[in-house]
Amino acid sequence: QQQVKQSPQSLIVQKGGISIINCAYENTAFDYFPWYQQFPGKGPALLIAIRPDVSEKKEGRFTISFNKSAKQFSLHIMDSQPGDSATYFCAARNSGYALNFGKGTSLLVTP
């Protein structure tokens, strides 16, 4: 059973545009929500993360928005660049246990 549902599966955005990836979860015991970025042939790398007591976290061009009541969280990439083209995974963790990942979103930023 997929504990974290991620959409869209793929996304094409023009350079300078905003990329938005959404995730939803059911388990209210999840207490940590990271996003990972993965380039082809490489392992995922942590991009940004948030805890449920915060509604938004921003790091540079990357922002996580978190809606605890709706059990949803999203990644916004502002001023998207071709170098942002990668696969993005959202995840959720119940403290002390392993991360549960979404299925990933393949992002392509066109010049």
Add this chain to the structure above:
Amino acid sequence: SQTIHQWPATLVQPVGSPLSLECTVEGTSNPNLYWYRQAAGRGLQLLFYSVGIGQISSEVPQNLSASRPQDRQFILSSKKLLLSDSGFYLCAWSDRELEAFFGQGTRLTVV
């Protein structure tokens, strides 16, 4: 600083042959260790995780096994590989409270 080493990077093995993938972590003690498998379109599937030496939890029934002979060493094994074992295998570690950090992965092709 902490680093994670995973090898080999690529591996081609015949059906029915054994498998041993190794992962080691440096710069931390008593980490949580994980093995994930990544298949196209299916995201990251947790295979095994370990919270200490000799303590292994399996998430899905399969042809694989894991062992943790030392605090910072995690091994993924199989006695007889199947075609369906092909995929991208990722080792990861985490502190109890922090995010997971991934190795660079092993691309396994069973022929």
